[in-house]
Amino acid sequence: METLDLHGVFRDDRAIYRTVQQALFRCSATGVDVLEIIPGRGSGTLKRRVLAFLEQRQLKRLYTRVEEDPGNAGRILVHFR
Numbered sequence: 001m002e003t004l005d006l007h008g009v010f011r012d013d014r015a016i017y018r019t020v021q022q023a024l025f026r027c028s029a030t031g032v033d034v035l036e037i038i039p040g041r042g043s044g045t046l047k048r049r050v051l052a053f054l055e056q057r058q059l060k061r062l063y064t065r066v067e068e069d070p071g072n073a074g075r076i077l078v079h080f081r
Helices: 013-030 045-054
Strands: 003-007 034-038 063-068 076-080
Touching: 003 013, 003 063, 013 034, 013 045, 013 076, 045 063
Parallel strands: 003 034
Antiparallel strands: 034 076, 063 076
């Protein structure tokens, strides 16, 4: 499992998308089974933006499913093939 903490880039949409996209491609290419994305709890705005970004067709081809952690609202798990 690899972890991506978005607390440092949460105010810059371009940085968020670039950071998430790079992590997805890296995990897919290196055989990582799960990417844990930490958008934080807060108001949920960043989490919603990340989930919407993950729905893009070119990114959906990289992973098998996205799971929201029911025990931790500030955590998204992306499972790879």
